[in-house]
Amino acid sequence: MADRKPIESWLTDMDGVLIHEGVPIPGADAFLKKLKESGRPFLVLTNNSIYTPRDLHARLRRMGLDVPIENIWTSALATAKFLDVQRPSGSAYVIGEAGLTTALHDIGYILTDHEPDYVVLGETRTYSFEAMTKAVRLINDGARFICTNPDETGPSTEGPLPATGAVAALITKATGKQPYFAGKPNPLMMRTGLNAIGAHSETSAMIGDRMDTDVLAGMEAGMQTFLVLTGLTRADQIENFPYRPSQVVDSIADLVDRI
Numbered sequence: 001m002a003d004r005k006p007i008e009s010w011l012t013d014m015d016g017v018l019i020h021e022g023v024p025i026p027g028a029d030a031f032l033k034k035l036k037e038s039g040r041p042f043l044v045l046t047n048n049s050i051y052t053p054r055d056l057h058a059r060l061r062r063m064g065l066d067v068p069i070e071n072i073w074t075s076a077l078a079t080a081k082f083l084d085v086q087r088p089s090g091s092a093y094v095i096g097e098a099g100l101t102t103a104l105h106d107i108g109y110i111l112t113d114h115e116p117d118y119v120v121l122g123e124t125r126t127y128s129f130e131a132m133t134k135a136v137r138l139i140n141d142g143a144r145f146i147c148t149n150p151d152e153t154g155p156s157t158e159g160p161l162p163a164t165g166a167v168a169a170l171i172t173k174a175t176g177k178q179p180y181f182a183g184k185p186n187p188l189m190m191r192t193g194l195n196a197i198g199a200h201s202e203t204s205a206m207i208g209d210r211m212d213t214d215v216l217a218g219m220e221a222g223m224q225t226f227l228v229l230t231g232l233t234r235a236d237q238i239e240n241f242p243y244r245p246s247q248v249v250d251s252i253a254d255l256v257d258r259i
Contacts, residue, residue: 004224004246007258009041009199011073011190011223014056016209016231017252018044024063025230027253032065034259041197042071047149047183047213049076049122049164050097073193075148075183076100076122080107081192082182083146087117092146093138095131095167096122100148113138121171121179122148123164132167136174145171149183151213184213190221205246207255209233215245228252 012018018028035042044056044067051059053072060067076096080103083090091110094101100122101111119135139145145168152165168179183189194201201222208214209231218225227245229235230252238248249255 005203007205007224008203009194009197010035010205010207010259011043011045011193011218012207012252013209013214013231014044014046014060015048017207017228018065019060019063020230022063024065025252027251027256029065030256031252031259032067034256036066038259040259041199043073043193043197044071045073045184045189045193047075047151048154049074049079049100049103049148049183050124051099052102053077055099071197073189073196074099074103075189076103078186078189078192079120079122079146079148079182080104080109082188083107083109083118083120090117092116092118092120093135093143094120094122095124095127095135096120096148097124099123115141116143118146119143119171120146120148121164121168123154125161127162127167132171135171139171139175139177145175145177145179147179147181147183150181150185151183185216185220187217187221190217190223194221207252211238211241211243211245215241216243219243219245226255228254 053069056072057069076099084107089108093113093116147168150165151163153160154163205224206218207226211233215225225245227248
């Protein structure tokens with residue numbers, strides 16, 4: 001890290017870094033406040049594609065965290081950005097919630113189940129057998145398979161829930177077609193996010209709680225990486241991975257003075 005340029009912009013994961021089960025993690029408010037006061041570009045990232053940035057802004061505000069809408073970057077936005085470059089004004093059959101459908105509408109996509117260019121799978125709490133069957137048939141008929149993120153489970157107060165990656169595996173098993181994942185750990189999500197705030201990877205840092213998504217994506221995008229121990233990856237698990245974060249800290253509170 002001694003050879004790295006000073007950090008001028010920050011990207012941070014949301015769940016496990018800023019909040020945990022709907023409660024702000026101590027230090028999150030101070031970190032965000034100092035970021036805004038500094039004027040440095042920053043983004044709060046999430047692989048969850050259910051909510052729009054406006055929704056997430058309101059949810060975070062209710063928790064006492066003020067994150068401007070333009071500083072929220074989701075896997076749905078990254079997916080839409082990718083599709084807008086790949087096939088502008090295309091069409092898609094979508095399994096997902098408002099976060100994903102709104103992002104696709106905003107780039108001019110037509111949402112249809114009639115010969116779509118893509119089947120786009122995102123997060124939802126109401127996966128239906130009928131929708132998955134339709135997705136399988138459309139992919140078999142030639143639609144390209146895109147997923148917002150590869151997370152196999154998601155958190156809930158009752159315990160883990162099947163998430164996008166698990167449903168993608170079912171569709172892959174039925175079609176023989178692997179999806180393209182736009183969200184973390186794909187560095188595409190980081191690079192499109194950096195472009196959105198006019199930042200450069202050499203002077204940016206990624207904060208996350210997972211080695212296999214946050215740290216991996218940040219590292220592959222060329223950023224400094226900070227692993228916080230308030231989420232999924234425990235300290236004793238770090239050595240299980242063939243790569244390391246730039247630094248390990250207990251929580252986001254330890255990074256306030258780095259801004």
